[in-house]
Amino acid sequence: MWPIYILNGLYFAAFIFLISLGLNIILGVMGLLNLAHGSLYAIGAFMAAWTITRLAEGASIFILLPALLTGTALAALFGLFMEYFLIRPMYKRALEYQLLITFGALMLFEDVIKMIWGGEAIYASTPFVLLGRVNILGNPYPAYFLLVMLLALVVGVLIWLFMAKTRIGVMLRAISLDREMATAMGLKINRLGTFSFVLGAALAGFSGALVVPTTPALLGFGMEPLILAFIVVVMGGLGSLKGALIGSLVVGQTRSLGIAFFPEIELAVMFLIAAAILVAKPEGLFGR
Amino acid sequence: MAQLKSFVRPGLIIYLVVISGFLFLPRIVSTFNLILFQYGITFAIVALGFNLLLGYTGLLSFGHGAYFAAGAYGVAMTAKYFPDLFSLEILIPIALLISFLISAIFGFVCVRHTKIFFAILALALSMLLYALLFKFYHLTGGSDGLYVKIPMLFGHTFANMRRPQFLSGFYHYFLVGMFFAAYIVMKCIVNSPFGKALQAIRDNEVRAELIGIRVRRYRLYAFIISGMYSGLGGALWGFVNGHVTPDVSHWIFSGELVYMTLLGGFGVFAGPVVGALIFNFLKLYAMGSTEYWMFIIGATLIIIVLVLPGGVAGGLARLASRIKQPSDKGAA
Numbered sequence: 001m002w003p004i005y006i007l008n009g010l011y012f013a014a015f016i017f018l019i020s021l022g023l024n025i026i027l028g029v030m031g032l033l034n035l036a037h038g039s040l041y042a043i044g045a046f047m048a049a050w051t052i053t054r055l056a057e058g059a060s061i062f063i064l065l066p067a068l069l070t071g072t073a074l075a076a077l078f079g080l081f082m083e084y085f086l087i088r089p090m091y092k093r094a095l096e097y098q099l100l101i102t103f104g105a106l107m108l109f110e111d112v113i114k115m116i117w118g119g120e121a122i123y124a125s126t127p128f129v130l131l132g133r134v135n136i137l138g139n140p141y142p143a144y145f146l147l148v149m150l151l152a153l154v155v156g157v158l159i160w161l162f163m164a165k166t167r168i169g170v171m172l173r174a175i176s177l178d179r180e181m182a183t184a185m186g187l188k189i190n191r192l193g194t195f196s197f198v199l200g201a202a203l204a205g206f207s208g209a210l211v212v213p214t215t216p217a218l219l220g221f222g223m224e225p226l227i228l229a230f231i232v233v234v235m236g237g238l239g240s241l242k243g244a245l246i247g248s249l250v251v252g253q254t255r256s257l258g259i260a261f262f263p264e265i266e267l268a269v270m271f272l273i274a275a276a277i278l279v280a281k282p283e284g285l286f287g288r
Numbered sequence: 289m290a291q292l293k294s295f296v297r298p299g300l301i302i303y304l305v306v307i308s309g310f311l312f313l314p315r316i317v318s319t320f321n322l323i324l325f326q327y328g329i330t331f332a333i334v335a336l337g338f339n340l341l342l343g344y345t346g347l348l349s350f351g352h353g354a355y356f357a358a359g360a361y362g363v364a365m366t367a368k369y370f371p372d373l374f375s376l377e378i379l380i381p382i383a384l385l386i387s388f389l390i391s392a393i394f395g396f397v398c399v400r401h402t403k404i405f406f407a408i409l410a411l412a413l414s415m416l417l418y419a420l421l422f423k424f425y426h427l428t429g430g431s432d433g434l435y436v437k438i439p440m441l442f443g444h445t446f447a448n449m450r451r452p453q454f455l456s457g458f459y460h461y462f463l464v465g466m467f468f469a470a471y472i473v474m475k476c477i478v479n480s481p482f483g484k485a486l487q488a489i490r491d492n493e494v495r496a497e498l499i500g501i502r503v504r505r506y507r508l509y510a511f512i513i514s515g516m517y518s519g520l521g522g523a524l525w526g527f528v529n530g531h532v533t534p535d536v537s538h539w540i541f542s543g544e545l546v547y548m549t550l551l552g553g554f555g556v557f558a559g560p561v562v563g564a565l566i567f568n569f570l571k572l573y574a575m576g577s578t579e580y581w582m583f584i585i586g587a588t589l590i591i592i593v594l595v596l597p598g599g600v601a602g603g604l605a606r607l608a609s610r611i612k613q614p615s616d617k618g619a620a
Contacts, residue, residue: 033404035543089594095403096348100550101593103543107586115580227415227539230408238405267419271412275397278409282400 013252022203028239038222044205075205237287335560337517346490351414359522387519433533553599
């Protein structure tokens with residue numbers, strides 16, 4: 001069973017990585033912890049699930065494409081509105097207010113989801129079923145999980161290339177390194193902030209859309225992944241992409257092995273690992 | 289702060305009116321509203337402690353539900369495993385002790401950081417406690433929680449009473465007494481040299497360190513005191529609610545504590561108390577009137593943050609100072 005545990009761990013890591021990537025970009029560039037990030041993830045999931053149930057008749061695996069697109073787009077749109085109407089007036093305000101406004105947005109979004117899609121669970125497992133299972137060292141394993149890992153890897157590489165090679169990426173990194181100096185150099189902080197917020201929201205929506213075929217979309221869908229993403233961010237260091245990768249691998253494997261061997265204290269062990277890392281290295285593994 | 293003083297100067301009269309108002313409440317309002325008020329007053333104790341950390345030390349914790357849960361579960365688990373000790377004069381110290389231990393351990397990890405990192409870390413640790421309370425169901429009752437029966441006091445039993453009767457009788461006066469004790473103690477803490485040191489740390493950490501304040505240690509003390517206030521509030525809340533569940537350690541509940549403090553205004557000493565009392569009524573009436581109560585609460589929070597950053601008490605204090613000195617307004 002070992003290969004399966006490891007693969008499950010990688011799968012958890014893949015989707016937690018996608019969520020924490022968005023959270024971490026917003027945190028690095030804007031210095032803002034978005035408590036509503038899990039709700040954006042849930043919005044992406046609900047939208048994708050809705051799309052899949054609309055298109056499900058006689059479908060092939062390619063219905064995943066419109067689902068991913070709509071989920072990502074709607075979450076990005078919500079992110080844009082949220083940034084424009086709620087976050088922007090908060091730029092100069094103290095940290096407490098910034099955190100609280102995202103907490104208010106979390107409560108708003110939870111009920112907006114209920115208003116749009118109703119309070120009932122949406123089942124959208126068609127792509128998961130269609131892909132079937134593959135044989136891994138004699139164990140059947142859902143091919144969809146492998147697809148999630150692959151897509152997470154692709155997105156991770158794309159984001160890394162974007163941050164390392166493109167002009168906007170370099171500007172974003174400059175802002176997260178030294179905000180004042182970047183302003184003095186004439187970078188348009190507000191516009192780049194909006195961009196990074198929308199990018200983060202889109203990543204959250206994308207990961208929600210990607211995960212929803214494996215598990216029904218419920219109210220409060222984003223709560224648990226948000227906590228896992230927090231642990232990843234704390235472990236890896238604020239605003240560090242490398243940290244997000246390593247952190248999500250640790251969290252994913254701990255979770256997979258925990259569910260297999262010590263289900264009662266799985267979450268507790270994860271927190272203990274995070275706490276141990278922080279006591280030894282207070283700024284996180286790759287924090288500045 | 290100068291505005292504040294001019295507002296509270298006839299303070300003694302206001303205190304007397306409030307105290308007698310609280311004491312006569314069982315005769316004035318219905319049992320339903322009285323119990324709602326009692327929920328509010330337990331949260332007010334928590335918010336007083338919370339404000340020592342947020343308003344006076346400048347640390348925002350998104351995990352104070354953990355210490356609330358420590359107090360509440362301390363009481364409920366004593367009821368389950370040591371029924372002989374189920375007496376208020378023993379239970380309150382037990383709750384304080386347990387919340388002291390947990391906030392000392394968690395605080396030790398948290399106070400190495402400030403700002404966002406502190407907030408996430410406090411949140412993560414409270415979720416650790418949540419996970420433990422949730423998973424160890426044979427000890428803690430899991431998601432069903434634990435029942436809290438009506439306690440004794442110095443061998444006097446209230447077992448023949450039903451809960452509303454107990455709550456509107458003796459327990460109400462006990463609660464009001466505990467609240468004012470907590471209020472006065474906190475007022476003394478805030479005005480003591482220790483409290484002034486905390487404010488110095490909040491205003492300028494580097495300068496505070498240079499004049500010889502041990503910043504991290506003082507932050508830890510403030511963390512522990514506010515954790516114990518949460519524990520006390522949690523224990524008292526347990527008797528009112530009659531039932532404790534792991535939800536009180538979930539970070540959403542901690543967020544509500546932050547909400548109350550901000551609603552009242554953390555720049556004013558009594559602000560969080562006002563906020564806690566208002567929040568309960570707001571939440572209940574929102575829940576009673578619509579399915580989308582979270583929308584209403586969230587929208588209210590956003591409006592307060594955008595329009596009234598000083599909270600209700602902060603707004604009132606500003607209004608009062610304007611009425612007193614109309615010349616200020618003319619100058620501005």
